[in-house]
Amino acid sequence: MAEKSFKYVIVGGGVAAGYAAREFAKQGVKPGELAIISKEAVAPYERPALSKAYLFPEGTARLPGFHVCVGSGGERLLPEWYTEKGISLVLSTEIVKADLASKTLISAAGETFKYQILIIATGSTVIRLSDFGVQGADAKNIFYLREIDEADELVKAIKAKKNGKAVVVGGGYIGLELSAALRINNFDVSMVFPEPWCMPRLFTAGIAAFYEGYYAKKGIKIIKGTVAVGFGTNGDGEVTNVKLRDGRVLEADIVVVGVGGKPLTTLFKDHVDEEKGGIKTDAFFKTSVPDVYAVGDVATFPMKLYGETRRVEHVDHARKSAEQAVKAIFASEQGKSISEYDYLPYFYSRSFDLSWQFYGDNVGETVLFGDSSPESPNHKFGSYWVKDGKVVGAFLESGTAEENNAIAKVARVQPPVSSLDQLAAEGLIFASKI
Numbered sequence: 001m002a003e004k005s006f007k008y009v010i011v012g013g014g015v016a017a018g019y020a021a022r023e024f025a026k027q028g029v030k031p032g033e034l035a036i037i038s039k040e041a042v043a044p045y046e047r048p049a050l051s052k053a054y055l056f057p058e059g060t061a062r063l064p065g066f067h068v069c070v071g072s073g074g075e076r077l078l079p080e081w082y083t084e085k086g087i088s089l090v091l092s093t094e095i096v097k098a099d100l101a102s103k104t105l106i107s108a109a110g111e112t113f114k115y116q117i118l119i120i121a122t123g124s125t126v127i128r129l130s131d132f133g134v135q136g137a138d139a140k141n142i143f144y145l146r147e148i149d150e151a152d153e154l155v156k157a158i159k160a161k162k163n164g165k166a167v168v169v170g171g172g173y174i175g176l177e178l179s180a181a182l183r184i185n186n187f188d189v190s191m192v193f194p195e196p197w198c199m200p201r202l203f204t205a206g207i208a209a210f211y212e213g214y215y216a217k218k219g220i221k222i223i224k225g226t227v228a229v230g231f232g233t234n235g236d237g238e239v240t241n242v243k244l245r246d247g248r249v250l251e252a253d254i255v256v257v258g259v260g261g262k263p264l265t266t267l268f269k270d271h272v273d274e275e276k277g278g279i280k281t282d283a284f285f286k287t288s289v290p291d292v293y294a295v296g297d298v299a300t301f302p303m304k305l306y307g308e309t310r311r312v313e314h315v316d317h318a319r320k321s322a323e324q325a326v327k328a329i330f331a332s333e334q335g336k337s338i339s340e341y342d343y344l345p346y347f348y349s350r351s352f353d354l355s356w357q358f359y360g361d362n363v364g365e366t367v368l369f370g371d372s373s374p375e376s377p378n379h380k381f382g383s384y385w386v387k388d389g390k391v392v393g394a395f396l397e398s399g400t401a402e403e404n405n406a407i408a409k410v411a412r413v414q415p416p417v418s419s420l421d422q423l424a425a426e427g428l429i430f431a432s433k434i
């Protein structure tokens with residue numbers, strides 16, 4: 001089979017690849033120099049849409065509406081854009097072998113791709129219940145959500161099982177966003193997770209109490225402190241119920257599982273240095289292998305602000321790390337240097353009419369401020385995290401753009417605080433003074 005050769009190859013065609021392509025164009029990449037090789041059949045898109053408007057019965061999002069770079073307010077890169085720029089989009093093509101010594105990638109269909117510079121942007125994959133040996137976990141109508149074809153299968157099932165019962169397994173991002181989307185589609189929704197409150201990797205008990213109360217008001221049943229241990233099926237192999245460890249059995253027409261993700265680094269194992277489950281990079285997203293970069297979910301990079309390396313599984317970092325890597329590649333070709341990546345963590349989520357943002361680090365003591373009652377009409381509340389006498393993280397529900405900017409600034413500046421009580425009393429006023 002013919003061999004194709006490019007100056008730059010990005011393996012993976014998700015968020016990071018799309019934002020990298022835009023930066024390549026800005027930096028003046030020449031036609032024929034860049035290829036993006038993606039397992040998915042479509043040009044890079046804003047993945048967050050899949051768990052939100054993609055699933056809504058009204059105001060539904062569909063491609064080409066959410067190709068990158070609309071998520072950051074930029075120009076939408078349609079497939080024609082890549083053609084105009086002479087960037088090869090090699091779609092529906094999975095790379096199954098990487099030989100970094102000979103700078104060669106091989107696809108499942110046996111095609112060979114050569115590169116001079118490689119950017120690894122393979123993102124994450126889902127953790128499956130079958131990985132834990134949960135009985136019946138491969139039944140029909142049990143869904144995971146990472147890629148657009150999985151979202152399409154879920155949409156089909158939502159239509160086929162109209163007004164049915166749904167069980168959502170997992171209390172993290174997918175759990176909260178999918179429970180809401182299924183409820184908006186008029187499903188009878190139960191959400192099951194093992195921890196004492198939802199989204200424990202970010203939420204405090206106080207923050208979670210608001211969302212759990214709000215979801216309950218919307219009719220979602222929240223079942224905590226237990227896990228799914230098996231699934232019942234009908235004669236067609238479709239899921240009919242979920243068996244919980246505590247003995248309860250929940251009827252289900254659809255099950256959505258969101259029990260975490262893991263970075264897709266297996267192709268490069270034993271070739272590049274790894275750390276904290278990801279591919280180790282420097283502040284320019286260079287890996288331990290010359291001419292190989294890693295960006296987005298797969299990269300474990302130096303978080304300058306906190307003096308340690310971290311991996312981040314969120315879209316803002318996917319965008320910014322990709323841009324940083326491409327700038328670094330062009331700078332080094334021109335014998336120039338650029339500033340180190342200095343990332344302020346930023347995560348967000350939306351469900352129903354709710355929308356929160358978080359900036360910084362969620363370590364230390366916490367204070368809750370504002371009106372966090374699920375009954376309140378405006379539900380504007382937040383939380384600060386305080387470590388060593390400084391505010392290091394801030395969360396805000398239903399903030400305006402200005403208020404969100406203010407909490408971002410707090411997390412960046414890390415102002416000192418003398419009294420937690422005063423901080424709680426001041427709430428957003430504290431942020432607006434920074």
Ligand code: FDA
Binds near residue numbers: 011012039318346
């Ligand atoms: P991404 O997963 O976007 O892309 C990886 C690409 O590589 C995929 O196209 C994949 O098919 C391809 N690939 C993998 N292996 C390959 C191989 N061997 N050969 C070829 N191609 C290969 N974050 C946030 O901050 N706010 C939000 O609201 C959301 N919402 C959200 C919803 C859903 C449903 C998901 C799954 C994730 C989010 N996220 C999010 C997280 C965010 O989307 C995620 O961090 C970024 O998409 C990561 O970008 P990457 O480019 O690293 O991976």
Ligand code: NAD
Binds near residue numbers: 170192227259347
């Ligand atoms: P997550 O890590 O946010 O949540 C996983 C949850 O799974 C845990 O909170 C826990 O409640 C639960 N869990 C673990 N083991 C379980 C078990 N055996 N049974 C039941 N529950 C169990 O992961 P996720 O929600 O699956 O999201 C996957 C990826 O997608 C992550 O990288 C996430 O960052 C990304 N994502 C992000 C957003 C966003 O930023 N708004 C939205 C959707 C997805």
